[in-house]
Amino acid sequence: MKFLRYGPRGQEKPAVLDAEGQVRCLSAHVTDIDGSFLAQRDVIMAGIDLASLPHVAEPGRIAEPVARVGKFVCIGLNYRDHAIEAGMPIPSEPIVFMKATSAIIGPDDDVLLPPTSMKSDWEVELGVVIGKDCRYVSEADAMDHVAGLCVVNDLSEREYQLERGGQWDKGKGCDTFGPFGPWLVTLDEVADIDNLDMWLDVNGVRMQTGNTSTLIFNVPHIVHYLSQFMSLQAGDIISTGTPFGVGMGRKPPVYLAEGDVMTLGIAGLGAQRQQVRRWPG
Template identity: 55%
Template structure:
């Protein structure tokens, strides 16, 4: 299934894609959140004939594909070729940082550069959404705890990230720096999360091309590691790192300007598009 949340900011309603047709799920579930991403509810949704659901007319905004989540956990430098382009060593363990929940927006919402930003960068990433509470799980069964997968643009302000004294969170958590969606694709439709092609263009020029096969730590290994540190709750989002081609790795480094358009895609999970604006 492809689950969505559609409507104005703060008033999103749950939906399901029926091919190219958006169907309303608000008569079945309240929202797409940790409360509704358990296996029992997902099985119930799969049993519904989508043609019996109301069709949503027009072209509504698609919000982030998961609402009211608890944690947004991010893994850094998880592709060896991306680590090399940034001059970083291959990590021995997954590098963890957090992105503020207030950074999360829809897949087609604007990305807004914060005041003073000169080094805003792009990162296409595979997002993983937890469906079952996970504590001390092994990599052998870790994927059973996943509700689904999505596209994430881990937008980053590199000066804030590296030069403002502190952790990476400063450069990762600016408002709008977490476009998520457009769909939450349930795990039964993703046969192998370690074999998904991914790409990102800026103004029509290909910047990133990669595949999740080149991750240093697999999705299962990441879940094993994180669940050994903290309980992962239904609805928690994990973003798993980016392939090479980010702006800071170019010679010379290249960053986003107002008016630039990012378009990104992961195989089977959909496309995103954001225009860059400047904060007032």
């Protein structure tokens, strides 16, 4: 099943995408798609006939598919080729950092560069949404706690991240630096989580081409690993890392500028499009 949310900011409605690609409104049955809904999803959806749901011919803005995200946890340098292009050691354990939930926007919303940013960069990533609370979960049981997958653009301000001291978080959590969606795709609709093609273009030029088969740490291991250090709760998002092709790694480096357009996607999980503007927009 593909869940989504649509409508103006602050007025989003829950929906599903049917087999024909039509948006069907869930608002008569579900308040919103959030952690509370995800924890009870199977029970709630079992009593709903999707064919009877209202068809939304013109949904307008597509929002982030999960509301009120509790934690936005990210894994760094999780593709060998990206670690090499970044000039950093191949990690022996997952590198963990947090992205501010205030960075979250819809998949096609504008990205606003911070006023002083000169080194903002793109990163297409596989996102994992937690559907059932867990802590100290085994790798074998980890996927039982996953609600589904999504596309994430883990935007990064490289000067803030790498040249300003301290943790990476300050370059990762800028407002609008966390587009995700368009859908939350349940695991039964994903043919092979370990073989998903991913891509990102800037102004129509292919920058990133990758596949989840080359992840250093796969999704079950990541969920297991994170649960040793923090509880994972329904509605939390984990962004699992980006493959080769970020702007920082090019010779010479290429960074985002006002007017640029990013398009990105992952096989079976949908695509995003963001226009780049400069704060305050």
